[in-house]
Amino acid sequence: MKIARMVAIVVVSLITLISMGGSLLPGFDYIRQDRKHFSEGPSYEHWLGTDAVGRDRLARLIHGTRVSLLLAPAAAGISVVLAFVVGAAPGFAGGVTERMAKAIIDLALSLPWFFLLLMVRAMLPLNTSPAVSAAITFSVLGLLGWGVPARILLARARRLRQSEFVALARAGGVSHRRLFGVHVLPNLLPVMTAQFWIAVPVFILAEANLSLLGLGVAEPLPSLGGLLRDLESGLSVRSDLCNFAALFVLVVMVSSLQVAFMKHEVS
Amino acid sequence: MRRLMLPLCLLLLALATPGMCLDELRFYLHSDPKTFNPGLVADPDSETIRYLTGGVLVRLNRQTQQLEPELATAWKVSKDGKTITFQLRQGVRFSDGTPFGAQDVQFTMTVLMDPMLHSPTGDAFRSGQGKISAAILTPDRISLTFPAPVAGLEKLFDQVAIMSASSPKKEMAVLGPFYVAEYKPGAYVALHRNPNYWKHDDAGRALPYLDAVKLEIQSNRDIEMLKFSRNEIHLINAMDADYFDRLARLAPDKVRDAGPSLDSEMMWFNQASEASVASYKLEWFRSRNFRQAVSLSINRDDLCKVVYGGHAIPARGPVSPANKYWFNSQLPQARFDQEDALRLLQEDGFRLVDGKLVDRGGHPVQFSIITNAGNRSRERMVSMIQADLRAIGMQVNVVTLDFPSLIQRISKAFNYEAAMLGLTNVELDPNEQMNVWLSSSDQHQWNPRQSAPATSWEAEIDRLMLVQASAMDDKTRKRAFDRVQEIVADELPFIYLVNQNALVGVSPALQGVVPVAARPQTYWDIEHIRFSVERANNAN
Numbered sequence: 088m089k090i091a092r093m094v095a096i097v098v099v100s101l102i103t104l105i106s107m108g109g110s111l112l113p114g115f116d117y118i119r120q121d122r123k124h125f126s127e128g129p130s131y132e133h134w135l136g137t138d139a140v141g142r143d144r145l146a147r148l149i150h151g152t153r154v155s156l157l158l159a160p161a162a163a164g165i166s167v168v169l170a171f172v173v174g175a176a177p178g179f180a181g182g183v184t185e186r187m188a189k190a191i192i193d194l195a196l197s198l199p200w201f202f203l204l205l206m207v208r209a210m211l212p213l214n215t216s217p218a219v220s221a222a223i224t225f226s227v228l229g230l231l232g233w234g235v236p237a238r239i240l241l242a243r244a245r246r247l248r249q250s251e252f253v254a255l256a257r258a259g260g261v262s263h264r265r266l267f268g269v270h271v272l273p274n275l276l277p278v279m280t281a282q283f284w285i286a287v288p289v290f291i292l293a294e295a296n297l298s299l300l301g302l303g304v305a306e307p308l309p310s311l312g313g314l315l316r317d318l319e320s321g322l323s324v325r326s327d328l329c330n331f332a333a334l335f336v337l338v339v340m341v342s343s344l345q346v347a348f349m350k351h352e353v354s
Numbered sequence: 355m356r357r358l359m360l361p362l363c364l365l366l367l368a369l370a371t372p373g374m375c376l377d378e379l380r381f382y383l384h385s386d387p388k389t390f391n392p393g394l395v396a397d398p399d400s401e402t403i404r405y406l407t408g409g410v411l412v413r414l415n416r417q418t419q420q421l422e423p424e425l426a427t428a429w430k431v432s433k434d435g436k437t438i439t440f441q442l443r444q445g446v447r448f449s450d451g452t453p454f455g456a457q458d459v460q461f462t463m464t465v466l467m468d469p470m471l472h473s474p475t476g477d478a479f480r481s482g483q484g485k486i487s488a489a490i491l492t493p494d495r496i497s498l499t500f501p502a503p504v505a506g507l508e509k510l511f512d513q514v515a516i517m518s519a520s521s522p523k524k525e526m527a528v529l530g531p532f533y534v535a536e537y538k539p540g541a542y543v544a545l546h547r548n549p550n551y552w553k554h555d556d557a558g559r560a561l562p563y564l565d566a567v568k569l570e571i572q573s574n575r576d577i578e579m580l581k582f583s584r585n586e587i588h589l590i591n592a593m594d595a596d597y598f599d600r601l602a603r604l605a606p607d608k609v610r611d612a613g614p615s616l617d618s619e620m621m622w623f624n625q626a627s628e629a630s631v632a633s634y635k636l637e638w639f640r641s642r643n644f645r646q647a648v649s650l651s652i653n654r655d656d657l658c659k660v661v662y663g664g665h666a667i668p669a670r671g672p673v674s675p676a677n678k679y680w681f682n683s684q685l686p687q688a689r690f691d692q693e694d695a696l697r698l699l700q701e702d703g704f705r706l707v708d709g710k711l712v713d714r715g716g717h718p719v720q721f722s723i724i725t726n727a728g729n730r731s732r733e734r735m736v737s738m739i740q741a742d743l744r745a746i747g748m749q750v751n752v753v754t755l756d757f758p759s760l761i762q763r764i765s766k767a768f769n770y771e772a773a774m775l776g777l778t779n780v781e782l783d784p785n786e787q788m789n790v791w792l793s794s795s796d797q798h799q800w801n802p803r804q805s806a807p808a809t810s811w812e813a814e815i816d817r818l819m820l821v822q823a824s825a826m827d828d829k830t831r832k833r834a835f836d837r838v839q840e841i842v843a844d845e846l847p848f849i850y851l852v853n854q855n856a857l858v859g860v861s862p863a864l865q866g867v868v869p870v871a872a873r874p875q876t877y878w879d880i881e882h883i884r885f886s887v888e889r890a891n892n893a894n
Contacts, residue, residue: 120741122653125660140660140734140741209759213722213770214751302727306737306752 095342102339106152115146118307138317142307151309152335155291158225163286165229167236167279174237175275178244179267188241195234201296204231208302217308224297224304228290236282243278247271288340295336311336377885378566379864381589381877382578386539386571391525392515393466393473399571405874406545406567408515409529411440411459412508416870416878419678419782421508425454425516425529435503435826438511442494447550449533452521456496460488461519463498475513478785479504505823505831506783531562531881543569553881563866563884582608582859589867589876590859594731595662598857607862611665612869614676615856616779618669619735620848621723623648623772625801627808630769634717639771643702645846647695651746652739654688657852661734665857669850671839672790676853676871677782680832682839688850692746699746711747720749721771724763727754735851736774764799773799774851780873784822784835791819791838800847811845862886 109115124133125141135144177188207227215223247253248271256270295312297303304310315333387400395404411426423429426440446454466476467486479486482502489497504510521527526534531553532545545567553561570587572578579597581587583604593601593609602609623639624631631639638644654668667675670685696706703714711719723739725732733754740750755763763770780786789797793804793812807813815838822834842848858869858876866882869875877883 118741120738122656122660122738139730140738205756209755213724213753214720216751220751220753302754302756305754306733306740 098338099342102152102335103156106149106156109149109153115143115149117142117146117150117309119143147309147314148335151311151314154221154304154308155294155311156339158221159287159290159294160283161222162225162229162232162290163283165226166232166286166290167283169230169233170236170240170282171275171279173233174240175244175279178241179248179271181245181248185241185245188237192234192237192241196238200231200234204228204293204297205302207231208297215305217305221304221308221310224294225290228293232286232290232293236279236286239282240275240278243275244271247274284343288336288343291336291339311339376565377563378568379564379589379877379883380568380570380587381591382572382581382587383543383569384571384573387543390534390537392517393462393471393475393525396474402569402874403534403543403545404515405530406532406877406880407528407530407534407548409446409454410514410516411442411511414509414512414782414872416872416874417868419872421512426511429508431507431826433826435505435507435824436501437497437499438507439491439495439497442496443552444494446529446552448518448521448527448529449548449550450518450521450523450527451550452518452527454516454518454529455493456490457519458516459496459498460490462514462517463488465517466514478510478513479507503824503826505785505825506828509783532567535566540571542571545569551881555882561881563882564880567880582861585861585863588861588864591873591875591877593857593859595665595854595857596730598665599663601859608859610858610860610869612856612858612871612875614667614674614853615871615875616674616676616782616853616873617776618672618674618779618853619732619774619776619851620669621739621772621774621851622800622848623721624764624768624770625808625847626768627801628768630767631771634713634715635721635771638702638713638719638721641702642845643698644704645849647698647746648743648748649846649849650689650695650698651692651748652742652849652851653690654851655690657735657738660738661731662852662854665855666852667855669853671843671850672777672787672848673784673839674779674853674871676856677779679828680782680784680835682836684836685839685843692742695746706747709747710749718749719747720751722751722753723772723774724753724755724760724770725774726757726760731854732774732776739774765796765802782872784819784831784838788819788823791815809845811841812847815841 119142121133121137121141121143123141124130124137126137126139127133128136130136133143133145135148138144138147173188173191177184204227208224211220211223253266253270256266261270291311294303294310295315298310298312298316303312315336383399383402385397385399387403388397389395389400390403392404392408395401410424412421412429413424414420415422425443425446427443428441429438431438440459442454442456442459448454463486465471466473467479468476479500481500481504484501486501487499489499491497500507516529517525518527528534528548529552531548531551533548534543535546536542536544547562547565551561555561572581575593575597578587578590579593579601582590583601592615598609598611623645625636625639629636658664658666658668668688670688671682673681675681675683699711704711704719705714706712713719723736725736727733733752736752740752743750760773760775764773764775789795790799792798793801793807793816796802798804801808801812804812807816818834818838818841822831822838825831825834856869856871856875860867860869860876863885865884865886866879867876868879870878872878
């Protein structure tokens, strides 16, 4: 299992390096439209061909991966921090606070988040640059996606509160703050890390879902979700050998989950 | 054994008889028809049923765009434009056998004009206060008088399906080529051949040729394409260029490009006084030079080539060239000239600073264009416009919204800067566009519901539209509407982009389908559509 985890980390690191480094190279212009060569296959000029309006697919794949790999972890970070505040802290506190937190989490989980996401996105200011709109889209995903991790963290914090070593520390006169900081938090961190790694591919897919509806990252900025839309076609899903967006999403998902499961097992 | 032989023989005989094989045409409706009452039709699916089942006094030939006699053999409009007299065809019966006469026309018009019914078809006839009067001159001659002149009066009867005044089946008794035999909500509408239909072909054979039409209800366009490619349905009335090209590669004999349609794609800037837009931007949007510069900077040829795969033409104005009579052929071709665009902008005090355009107040020229999410052609087009305008230093933010949010912004909240949408034209007559061009109208998108026209050119458009709506001779109407088109092409409240072609799918098994630009593109001549002899032989 250690090998699988190592491979996953190497793959994710490699994709991250390529996307970060490649996007800095000159010549990889993801905006320029070569209207004489649109929807074409690989050529000397365009190694992966061009999209429907003549933009270089390789440049868009590299930039799109960078956008998704930068913003999805950021959204996952927001989500886990919120989950910690709403779930872990009340779970450790117990009593009325815990019951209220459970009610809030249940309410958040029962909301049709996708429609909520559509609604929130429709209310956003129109005149934001594509980069800011991408950041807003992922932030909204992060702000709405804390429900499940919060429930898991709450359960874990409650279990820790009721554990023998915490009872022993409390009987030994350890202060509430120190008890949480020294004894509980280190035990919550593996769960939080696992939740973070699970959230990363979930948010990449959520952005892909929004993009499939045309509501993802704004043009001309690419994202993995936006690139997946190119696979849509009239009669069925098109088998496009030059569109690696789906492959990248799959690899990032599997690798992230691999890391997450290993973390989970550690915890 | 003998007992069994007779039914068996009869069964075999029945199977072997060619007449027993139903010629059933199949295509899709995209949602359930909201009504079968021809007076209440307001949605395209109910319109399809009305077109296939309704008998009308006159019919607009979708190919020649000329009126042709149907249940009325002749008609005459009075000089004041208030009265129309119809000479009716004799010996015609409804699908249930009830005879047709002048009292049915009188009944239909009374129903349509009933204010309690709120009939969209009837609304087209409401030219002034007062009631319509119908005088039955003889059993086959009727005169209808309206309280005020109605422009293009006779053409409006293309939409009026005559209902029976005496049939117990009420609106389900029809005079068209088919009648509704069965309806399963959410599944299909089955139409059967009207046995009493009055038309015959040149050889004296009763029309229509088809025995039945099955309209299955299917909203998913992908399924429609799949079923069509598998020959499970026979017609697709409209498809986008992506679908068309893909089908053309798989089965070139199944798709047809009928040339420019009546529809157009356009963009516009929000000029409404209550717009939630910065005042300096409102100043840009209200400048003719600014709008012209934007128009000049858009490469429409590229839009046609890249987005529509060549199945579109650059738009010249509010009317498509497919509308043979009302299109103003004197309008100039839309130009692509970014140098001229910059010159116009300089006249208004704009200047380029480090490749970015700023106005005389130093504000960078940046605005957003909203359009509906999910429409790939439109999304590609707006992406190309974004690139074109970047070349003259304008920064455009593209925002795709779900349709309800988009409509909320453009018709209620007015919190948008520019929008891009399509205009679907069903009718040829400019009267249908009154709600777009009158400055007091809700649909006057760039600046709706004006108490008085905000500009002199809008006042002139108001005047000309009223002239064309009240003039009785087509030449005066045409002159007025031509001028409206010239003003719009010059002032550019709407920047027209392309007229996409009418792209349809027709099964090779069908004969007599002549695709046209006007709706319904494929089955407008339903009576003469039939299955080919080879198909019939194969079926047998």
